[in-house]
Amino acid sequence: MSSRTIPFGKFTHELNVHENKYSYNEMVPPIEYAADGSVIPRKPKDLVISRQYVYRLLQPYVSIRFMEQVKAVVPLALYLVLFQILILRQSVVDPWVINAGLFAVIVGLMVFMEGLKVGLMPFGELLGVALPAKAKLQTVVAVVFLLGIGVTFAEPAIGALQTAGSLVEVSRAPYLYALLNDWSGTLVLMVGVGVGLAATLGTVRFIYGWSLKPLIYVSLVPVLLIASYMTVNPELATVLGLAFDCGAVTTGPVTVPLVLSLGIGIAQAGGKGCDSLSGFGIVTLASLFPIIAVMLLTLYVATQTTPEEIIAAAQAASAAQETLSWSQASPGVEIVGGVRAIVPLVAFLLLVMVVLLREKIPNPRNIAFGIFLCVLGMIIFNLGLSYGLSMLGSQSGSLVPAAFTELPQVEDSPLYILAVGLFISFAFAWLLGFGATLAEPALNALGITVQNLTNGSFKKTTLLYAVSFGVGTGIAIGVAKIVFEIPIAYLLVPGYLVAIVLTYFSSEEFVNVAWDSAGVTTGPVTVPLVLAMGLGFGNTLGSVEGFGILSMASIGPIIAVLSTGLYIKWKIARRHAASTELAEQVGGI
Amino acid sequence: MVSRDFTVLVDVSMITCIVQRGKANEVVQAAQNAGAQGATIYYGYGSGVRERLGLLGLAVDVNKEIITTLVADDQVDLIMEQMFCVGELDVPGAGMIYVTKLEKAATYIPEEIVERITAKNS
Numbered sequence: 001m002s003s004r005t006i007p008f009g010k011f012t013h014e015l016n017v018h019e020n021k022y023s024y025n026e027m028v029p030p031i032e033y034a035a036d037g038s039v040i041p042r043k044p045k046d047l048v049i050s051r052q053y054v055y056r057l058l059q060p061y062v063s064i065r066f067m068e069q070v071k072a073v074v075p076l077a078l079y080l081v082l083f084q085i086l087i088l089r090q091s092v093v094d095p096w097v098i099n100a101g102l103f104a105v106i107v108g109l110m111v112f113m114e115g116l117k118v119g120l121m122p123f124g125e126l127l128g129v130a131l132p133a134k135a136k137l138q139t140v141v142a143v144v145f146l147l148g149i150g151v152t153f154a155e156p157a158i159g160a161l162q163t164a165g166s167l168v169e170v171s172r173a174p175y176l177y178a179l180l181n182d183w184s185g186t187l188v189l190m191v192g193v194g195v196g197l198a199a200t201l202g203t204v205r206f207i208y209g210w211s212l213k214p215l216i217y218v219s220l221v222p223v224l225l226i227a228s229y230m231t232v233n234p235e236l237a238t239v240l241g242l243a244f245d246c247g248a249v250t251t252g253p254v255t256v257p258l259v260l261s262l263g264i265g266i267a268q269a270g271g272k273g274c275d276s277l278s279g280f281g282i283v284t285l286a287s288l289f290p291i292i293a294v295m296l297l298t299l300y301v302a303t304q305t306t307p308e309e310i311i312a313a314a315q316a317a318s319a320a321q322e323t324l325s326w327s328q329a330s331p332g333v334e335i336v337g338g339v340r341a342i343v344p345l346v347a348f349l350l351l352v353m354v355v356l357l358r359e360k361i362p363n364p365r366n367i368a369f370g371i372f373l374c375v376l377g378m379i380i381f382n383l384g385l386s387y388g389l390s391m392l393g394s395q396s397g398s399l400v401p402a403a404f405t406e407l408p409q410v411e412d413s414p415l416y417i418l419a420v421g422l423f424i425s426f427a428f429a430w431l432l433g434f435g436a437t438l439a440e441p442a443l444n445a446l447g448i449t450v451q452n453l454t455n456g457s458f459k460k461t462t463l464l465y466a467v468s469f470g471v472g473t474g475i476a477i478g479v480a481k482i483v484f485e486i487p488i489a490y491l492l493v494p495g496y497l498v499a500i501v502l503t504y505f506s507s508e509e510f511v512n513v514a515w516d517s518a519g520v521t522t523g524p525v526t527v528p529l530v531l532a533m534g535l536g537f538g539n540t541l542g543s544v545e546g547f548g549i550l551s552m553a554s555i556g557p558i559i560a561v562l563s564t565g566l567y568i569k570w571k572i573a574r575r576h577a578a579s580t581e582l583a584e585q586v587g588g589i
Numbered sequence: 590m591v592s593r594d595f596t597v598l599v600d601v602s603m604i605t606c607i608v609q610r611g612k613a614n615e616v617v618q619a620a621q622n623a624g625a626q627g628a629t630i631y632y633g634y635g636s637g638v639r640e641r642l643g644l645l646g647l648a649v650d651v652n653k654e655i656i657t658t659l660v661a662d663d664q665v666d667l668i669m670e671q672m673f674c675v676g677e678l679d680v681p682g683a684g685m686i687y688v689t690k691l692e693k694a695a696t697y698i699p700e701e702i703v704e705r706i707t708a709k710n711s
Contacts, residue, residue, distance in 0.1 A: 007663045047641040049681050054645065056680045061648035118647055369644050 065114060069106040072525050076436055077102050077388075080396045080529070083428055088399050088415065094391065101388020104380050109524060112156065112377025116254065119370020122362065123349045124258045130357050132266045137207075140266060143352055144203050147262065148196030148286075149189065150345035151255045154374075158188055158249060159337055159382050160390065160528035161242075164535055164547075170314040173238035173545050174307035175298060177314060180242070183301060190297045191246050194290030199259045201289075202282030203266050212281045212512055216503060219288045224493055226295045231489040235307055236298060241488045241547030243294040247287040248550040249527055251519035256283060280512035283519035287554060334386065338379035346371050385528050393532030398540040400425050400533075401483075407540065422483070429479040432533075433553055434472035436526045443467055443517070450513050458510075458568055466564040467517045467557040474556025475530065478549030482538045488548040495555040502562035510565035517561050518554040596698050600662040601691045604669055605655065607635070607684040608676045613654035619675035620658055623668040628658035638682040649682035659694055 032040045049057075084090050092098065127147075131140050152158060165180025179187050205215065227243075230236040259282055353359050361367060401407060404414050404421025414421055437443060447460035481491055503511050530549055538546025604625075608616055610632070617628040632654060639649040660668050665688055678684050 044641055046643050047638065047681065049642070049645070053681055056677070057642075057645060057648050057682070365644065366647060369647070 062110075065110045066106065069109045069113075072109070072439065072523070073102055073106050075439060076432070076525060076529060077392060079432065079435060080392055084396055084399060087424060087428070088402055090399050090402070092392075093395060097387055098392050098395075099388075101384045101386070101391060103388075104384030105388050105525070106384075108377050108379070108381030108384050109156070110377070111373050112381055113253065115370045115373025115375075115377050116257075117370070119367050119372075119374055120254075120346070120349070121257065122367065122370075123353070124262055126359065126362070127349070127352065127357075128262045128266060130359050131262070131352075134357050139356070141200050141204065143356070144259075144262060144266075145196040145200045146348060147345075148199035148255075148259060149192035150348050151258050152192035152195045152250055153188060154254045154341045154345045154378075155250065155252045156254070156341075156378060156381050156385075156524040157252050157527040158191070159341075159385055160531050161187070161246070161249060162337075164390075164531050168535070168545065169539070170311055174310040174314075175235055175301060176238045176242060176545055176547075178301060178305065178310045179239060179294075179298065182310075182313070183297070186297060187246075187294065190293040191250055191290040194246075194293035195250050195255060195259075195286045197293075198285035198287075198289040199262075199282055202259075202285050203262070205281060206266065211508055212284065212515070213503060213508065215281070215285065216288075216511070216515065217500065219285065219292070220496055220500060222292050223288060223295075224496060226292065226299075227489050227493060230295060230298070231487055236302060237487060237489070238545050239295075239298045240492075241545055241551065243291050243298065244488065244492060244551030244554075245531070245547050245549075246294045247291045248518070248554045250290050251283050251287050252524055252527070255286060256519065259286070280516050284512075284515035287519050334382035335379050337382050338375050341378050342371065342375045346374075381524070389525065389528040390532040393529040394536030394539075397533035397536030397538075397546070400428060400537060401540050405541070425483070426476045426479060429549075430472040430476040432472075432530075433475035433556075434468045436529075437468040437471040437557075438464060440523055440526075446513070446517060454509065454568075457572060458565065462564060462568075463513075463517070463561065466560045470517075470557030470560030471553045472556075473560070474552035474554070475549055477556070478534065478552035479537065481548055481552070482534065482541060482543050482546055485543050488551070491548075492551060492555065495552075495559065499555060499558050499562065502559065502566065506562050506565055507569065510562060510569075514558050514561035514565060517557045596695065596703055598694045598696075598698075599692075601659050601694045602662055602665045603657060603659055603689045603691050604665065604672065604686065605657050605689065606672050606676060606678075606686040607633075607653050607655050608678070609683060610650050610652035610654055612676060613656050616672050616676045617656055617658070619671045620656075620660075620668050623671040624664040625658045625660050625668050628656050631655050642682060646682065653684060659691070662690075 029042065031042070034040050081092055084092060127143070131143060135143070161180065162184050165177070165184060168177045168180055170177040201215065204210075205212070227240060230240055350361075353361060399407075402414065403416050403424045404418050406414055416424060443464060444460075447463045450458050450463050451460045477491060480486070481488060503515075506514070527550065530553065531547075534549040535546035604620070606616060613630045617625075617630065620628060632652065634651045635653055636651075639646040639651065642649065656672075658668075669686060669688060673679075673686055676684060676686070678686055
């Protein structure tokens with residue numbers, strides 16, 4: 001009797017799996033030869049796949065990106081709604097409209113970010129490589145400047161400013177109203193000029209390796225001087241909050257990566273971009289320069305018109321409101337806004353690529369599709385902004401004061417005694433800022449960079465908590481500013497002075513990180529929510545304007561991170577001192 | 590002359606599996622559940638189906654993860670199937686998997702296992 005051994009694995013496999021084997025030789029197309037015997041290169045045809053495979057391909061692709069935005073939007077919205085229901089005992093007005101709006105925000109951001117990745121980022125990267133190689137420094141600087149203006153228009157959060165403009169009461173703050181309504185295009189342009197100048201200066205700084213500290217001192221001097229001048233004039237003072245908030249709005253998901261990729265490319269071509277800090281600093285300048293630009297614009301507007309004229313014009317406009325053209329009514333205005341935000345930027349990039357650099361555009365089909373996604377996403381996001389985030393934010397904002405003061409629309413208000421109610425309001429604001437910042441993905445990335453930069457002495461979590469604490473405190477102070485009607489300059493001028501002093505004592509690395517951390521915290525979800533909340537809050541309390549919360553949320557983390565950095569430095573120094581002392585003692589014995 | 594023991598394994602196959610970036614850990618886990626001891630993952634990028642899908646190709650990440658794992662010949666089919674299913678390699682552009690028959694391999698092998706097998710074979 002003969003026995004044969006079969007591996008058990010083979011046996012079970014035969015039982016369970018039905019394998020169909022095909023020869024690969026039969027699948028590959030035959031090679032074709034030209035007359036001279038050389039191989040004709042084969043160009044495979046495009047694949048057409050069935051609907052089922054399209055679904056299986058797209059389903060994970062879409063769901064990952066969708067969940068990313070859900071994580072950014074839902075917790076914040078949920079927090080606002082729960083707070084309103086549990087603490088203020090008020091139901092949410094128009095819940096379905098707000099739900100649909102929030103959904104639009106999620107979808108819009110998803111589409112927009114993907115379009116940015118597919119359509120615009122490849123442009124930025126190519127420019128960063130090709131521009132310094134083919135053009136003179138003057139040309140490079142000019143392109144960077146114009147690009148800074150372009151990206152500002154494309155920033156999704158900038159639309160929140162215009163939405164906010166409709167909430168301002170003209171008779172109380174005429175200049176503010178004028179800037180946000182009649183001059184809103186110029187306003188965004190001036191912010192763009194600020195960002196453009198910042199990008200230019202930041203790039204030049206990369207090339208020559210300048211320190212950031214003197215740049216901060218030099219740019220803060222005009223900021224503080226003009227701010228102090230404007231505080232004295234009560235008409236002009238109402239615009240200060242807006243001016244400082246503009247600085248926070250600019251540094252969003254379009255500006256930062258596009259300008260940075262260009263800046264880093266140029267710096268590397270210039271030869272000094274290899275140090276670990278390259279890439280920092282532009283964000284800082286991009287949040288300071290727009291402040292100056294907006295304040296200067298205000299001063300200019302003040303020379304052109306008087307408050308009385310603005311009020312009269314606004315009343316005339318509201319009387320003529322019946323005859324709105326389609327581009328001013330709701331879906332029309334969002335569509336126009338979306339197209340106007342993206343198209344100029346794209347046209348400019350194309351022009352530079354084709355005319356100035358004579359580069360071919362790689363994958364034109366993909367890029368065109370990406371740009372289409374950008375525009376579409378922007379339109380959906382703008383719709384969501386008007387119906388979801390702004391509505392929810394202003395609703396919560398207008399109801400929170402019911403915790404400590406009497407409101408006609410809330411029964412039994414004040415709901416709590418004054419001290420408790422105020423405490424609840426500030427805690428609400430603090431938690432909102434803290435939570436929103438902690439969840440910000442850009443901050444996480446910054447945290448990892450910082451940890452590597454400092455060889456682990458500044459932990460990622462330390463930075464996360466320092467920045468979140470700073471933002472939370474900033475927003476709480478900002479709300480206090482509206483409640484007690486503290487002029488914004490009284491808070492910002494000392495805040496920036498403290499920051500200057502801390503900057504002076506800090507090392508270059510920490511200065512870079514701290515000032516940039518202010519920029520990464522204000523994303524496209526936080527900005528409209530906080531802006532709308534502040535305005536609703538301010539309107540309910542009858543204060544002149546509700547801006548300024550965002551600017552407090554910018555200065556907060558700067559101070560928090562700088563102090564933490566100094567504390568860590570002091571701790572390390574003490575440990576070093578202790579160990580040398582110990583060494584000396586040992587040596588002495 | 591100093592002599593050293595050197596244990597060589599035979600009946601070993603190498604499975605190489607290319608999956609979309611971010612999916613490797615899941616696939617390795619499936620391989621381990623089916624009997625693989627460990628795996629090495631490295632990053633790469635490639636071309637192929639992605640370019641031929643037109644706009645749909647945007648849904649395929651250029652970046653890939655490449656998993657290599659050494660498995661016993663008896664288990665190679667089971668592990669390959671598991672990796673194929675978890676990696677969803679039947680989607681266009683998702684990646685591929687292949688098996689290479691190895692002549693021999695060597696690595697750390699716990700002494701008691703060597704002893705047990707020596708005892709059984711003798």
